[in-house]
Amino acid sequence: MNCDLCGGTGYIPVMVKNPYTGQKYTDSSMCLCKKSKIISDTYELLGHKGFDYLPFDKMIAPFNQIDPEKWDLSKISNYIITGDSSLFCDNLKSLIMQVKFSENPMSVFFEPAINLVQKYHVKQADGSSPNVTELVDRGLMVLVFNTSENNKALQGCVAQIIASRLWVKRPTWIYLTRALANCLEYNEELLSEHFKQFKRIGLAGVSPEQSIENKSKIQADLSEFGRS
Numbered sequence: 187m188n189c190d191l192c193g194g195t196g197y198i199p200v201m202v203k204n205p206y207t208g209q210k211y212t213d214s215s216m217c218l219c220k221k222s223k224i225i226s227d228t229y230e231l232l233g234h235k236g237f238d239y240l241p242f243d244k245m246i247a248p249f250n251q252i253d254p255e256k257w258d259l260s261k262i263s264n265y266i267i268t269g270d271s272s273l274f275c276d277n278l279k280s281l282i283m284q285v286k287f288s289e290n291p292m293s294v295f296f297e298p299a300i301n302l303v304q305k306y307h308v309k310q311a312d313g314s315s316p317n318v319t320e321l322v323d324r325g326l327m328v329l330v331f332n333t334s335e336n337n338k339a340l341q342g343c344v345a346q347i348i349a350s351r352l353w354v355k356r357p358t359w360i361y362l363t364r365a366l367a368n369c370l371e372y373n374e375e376l377l378s379e380h381f382k383q384f385k386r387i388g389l390a391g392v393s394p395e396q397s398i399e400n401k402s403k404i405q406a407d408l409s410e411f412g413r414s
């Protein structure tokens with residue numbers, strides 16, 4: 187990797203002042219290129235980005251509205267996000283790069299929604315899913331709805347997580363690659379009450395109303411996420 191900042195070493199020398207003695211010394215700080223690669227390697231949905239990342243000053247709302255050092259989970263809004271998937275990934279990746287490596291790191295759970303069922307769901311006789319509750323406390327949860335998963339457990343898991351996270355004031359962002367009704371077996375009653383508390387954002391000029399209600403207008407690039 188040829189990086190203009192670090193020359194490929196992954197680290198940049200920085201001057202640090204000892205708070206007690208006042209003495210200055212040289213330390214090394216992780217370069218953005220290295221942080222970028224770590225995030226791509228950590229998150230399944232960002233693996234295709236490799237070293238690439240969006241410069242932080244190019245980020246757009248709501249991604250650039252979280253202060254990497256002074257975030258407050260209870261004040262971060264819940265969003266249903268639609269629109270350009272590349273814009274979404276670039277912005278979210280830059281946000282994660284900022285908050286994960288800050289002095290006050292925030293945990294970000296970013297996975298396809300179907301993973302809730304495949305990794306965490308253990309169905310009980312009454313339909314509840316106790317393993318999903320371990321996700322309730324995660325910092326920022328970002329769920330991607332890719333396709334018609336046609337999985338009956340998915341909606342129940344999502345509803346359970348969202349309800350619990352709203353209760354404890356943990357932010358959840360939902361990215362829809364296409365109309366909600368095409369992303370899961372959508373039951374108005376089960377989810378719409380929770381979704382009233384979500385703000386809707388369309389990236390790159392696609393209005394959320396179009397995206398959610400007019401199925402024909404969504405031309406999502408599903409291959410972007412490496413799933414089919």
Ligand SMILES: [Zn+2]
Binds near residue numbers: 191195217
């Ligand atoms: Zn570098």
